[in-house]
Amino acid sequence: MPHKLADGFETPQPFHHHHNQSLDLNSFQDLPDSHAWPYSEPHDYSLSREKSHSKLPPVIDLNDLVNGLKHVVHACKTWGAFQIINHGVSNRVVDRMEDAAKSLFNLPFEQKLKAQRCEDGAVGYGPIRISSLFPKRMWSEGFTIVGSPVQHARKLWPEDYTAFCDATEEYQQEMKKLAGKLMWIVLESLGITKEDIQWAGPDGEFGPCGGVLQLNSYPICPDPSRAIGIVDHTDSSLLTILHQTNQSGLQVFREGFGWVTVPPVQGALVVNIGDLLHILSNGSYPSVLHRVVVNRDQHRLSMAYLFGPPNNAEISPLSKLVDRYHPPLYRPVTWTEYLGMKAKLFYEALSALRH
Numbered sequence: 544m545p546h547k548l549a550d551g552f553e554t555p556q557p558f559h560h561h562h563n564q565s566l567d568l569n570s571f572q573d574l575p576d577s578h579a580w581p582y583s584e585p586h587d588y589s590l591s592r593e594k595s596h597s598k599l600p601p602v603i604d605l606n607d608l609v610n611g612l613k614h615v616v617h618a619c620k621t622w623g624a625f626q627i628i629n630h631g632v633s634n635r636v637v638d639r640m641e642d643a644a645k646s647l648f649n650l651p652f653e654q655k656l657k658a659q660r661c662e663d664g665a666v667g668y669g670p671i672r673i674s675s676l677f678p679k680r681m682w683s684e685g686f687t688i689v690g691s692p693v694q695h696a697r698k699l700w701p702e703d704y705t706a707f708c709d710a711t712e713e714y715q716q717e718m719k720k721l722a723g724k725l726m727w728i729v730l731e732s733l734g735i736t737k738e739d740i741q742w743a744g745p746d747g748e749f750g751p752c753g754g755v756l757q758l759n760s761y762p763i764c765p766d767p768s769r770a771i772g773i774v775d776h777t778d779s780s781l782l783t784i785l786h787q788t789n790q791s792g793l794q795v796f797r798e799g800f801g802w803v804t805v806p807p808v809q810g811a812l813v814v815n816i817g818d819l820l821h822i823l824s825n826g827s828y829p830s831v832l833h834r835v836v837v838n839r840d841q842h843r844l845s846m847a848y849l850f851g852p853p854n855n856a857e858i859s860p861l862s863k864l865v866d867r868y869h870p871p872l873y874r875p876v877t878w879t880e881y882l883g884m885k886a887k888l889f890y891e892a893l894s895a896l897r898h
């Protein structure tokens with residue numbers, strides 16, 4: 544007869560790990576079992592295939608939308624993602640934010656813990672929030688910012704927290720402006736005009752909208768083939784603007800192609816269609832399923848700006864895109880409500896909203 548206590552330990556309790564507890568990933572020589580995922584497919588799909596531009600999300604020049612718009616439409620329909628160049632955000636602003644993010648993740652682990660995200664909190668340092676939904680942990684650390692990070696920055700750098708806050712404020716402003724611009728590019732490609740979206744504010748510049756800045760760090764990994772930086776997910780945003788450093792890692796999934804690595808392009812930003820834009824478009828633009836793989840050569844950093852609607856806005860398929868042949872696929876939902884659903888249902892959150 545097995546011992547009672549041992550019985551208890553043997554009962555699988557996959558989601559009862561201390562997922563919200565941070566671990567110092569730099570302290571491991573070998574991949575701990577808590578981070579070892581079972582994988583049956585190669586991570587580097589795109590590398591094993593002939594490189595051809597049509598097999599990657601396109602790089603779109605925002606200074607040449609006359610030619611570029613058809614690529615935007617095609618990318619939104621097929622990939623749910625694309626890269627942009629000449630986007631108007633200066634290298635200086637991006638570099639400054641990247642340096643700020645590096646200085647944060649380079650702090651001693653004990654110091655970073657002072658800015659740890661609290662149990663039910665949204666902001667601060669820690670493992671990516673979705674960790675608690677999975678039996679294994681991810682090979683990444685994150686820092687989430689909504690509005691000003693000053694409360695946490697003060698704890699991280701008691702002497703000089705303003706440099707981090709200033710970089711963040713400037714980056715968020717630039718990202719919000721660019722997100723508004725991208726929203727209209729994408730919406731116009733669907734035939735939507737300023738009158739169709741009340742929550743875009745009186746001037747149509749999305750003033751009442753908000754964003755979340757998610758900084759991600761992926762330390763060098765002792766066994767990348769069994770680890771994952773961030774597991775497959777779609778973003779719970781309207782759209783996400785992502786800066787990745789020189790080290791690749793981001794992969795997008797496309798039916799018929801499999802997992803495809805989005806190569807870092809100097810000065811470019813990646814744009815992901817999020818779940819809320821998928822709803823607005825009444826399903827014609829898919830939100831992109833993506834993940835992050837890790838490597839044993841070089842640390843990787845990314846900065847994701849998740850752009851979303853104002854809290855009181857109900858997001859539903861745009862009436863111009865609905866007719867008797869195209870009934871609305873989703874019921875209305877606010878961003879906050881959707882985030883709550885995503886936290887519980889994850890892969891099933893979108894289908895739970897379907898009529």
Ligand SMILES: O=C(O)CCC(=O)C(=O)O
Binds near residue numbers: 759773778833835
């Ligand atoms: O690190 C990346 O390239 C992607 C990060 C990401 O998907 C996210 O923060 O939602």
Ligand SMILES: [Fe+2]
Binds near residue numbers: 833
């Ligand atoms: Fe993402």
